[in-house]
Amino acid sequence: MAAEWISAGSPSLIQSDFLMGEENGITESWLCVDCGTNTAPGLYCFPSGEKAGSTRAELDEAFKTADSVQPHIDENTELYTVRDVIWARAGMEPWGGCLCIGCLEKRLGRKLKPKDFLRGHELNTMPGSPRLMKRRK
Numbered sequence: 001m002a003a004e005w006i007s008a009g010s011p012s013l014i015q016s017d018f019l020m021g022e023e024n025g026i027t028e029s030w031l032c033v034d035c036g037t038n039t040a041p042g043l044y045c046f047p048s049g050e051k052a053g054s055t056r057a058e059l060d061e062a063f064k065t066a067d068s069v070q071p072h073i074d075e076n077t078e079l080y081t082v083r084d085v086i087w088a089r090a091g092m093e094p095w096g097g098c099l100c101i102g103c104l105e106k107r108l109g110r111k112l113k114p115k116d117f118l119r120g121h122e123l124n125t126m127p128g129s130p131r132l133m134k135r136r137k
Contacts, residue, residue: 030079033097034106040079042072078132081118101131111135 030040073079078100090099090107105111112135117124124136 028095028097030098032100032103034099034103037078037100037103039077039098039100040073041076042074073126073128075127075129077127078129079123079126080128080132080136081121081123082112082116083118086112086116101129101135 031038080101082104084094086108087094090104092099092107099107101112114135114137117136127133128136
């Protein structure tokens with residue numbers, strides 16, 4: 001589960017043998033399916049700080065030259081989990097990709113409210129963009 005390796009307090013290294021996919025809480029790509037914005041721009045970085053990529057394919061390629069990457073979550077990140085009904089109202093399938101906050105709100109025709117976010121989920125406790133933080137209050 002994502003909560004085990006993404007931690008706002010002290011992110012751990014993601015090892016090259018880490019399995020990606022739904023079973024581990026990792027999406028195929030962090031790019032918004034509507035506008036292409038990277039919702040997790042610093043998530044996959046080499047320990048040196050160099051960016052490793054934003055898709056599973058880019059991460060697999062990065063692991064050909066490194067044993068691990070360091071997750072970095074900051075004010076440019078829009079990682080979150082909303083309730084299933086909200087995701088479905090936006091026309092998204094489970095594990096159907098990522099949406100930035102702006103595109104999710106555009107699909108819903110309204111701004112997100114705190115009750116839209118899945119309470120207690122690790123992704124909803126991490127730092128994020130100003131608009132994400134404002135919606136989660």
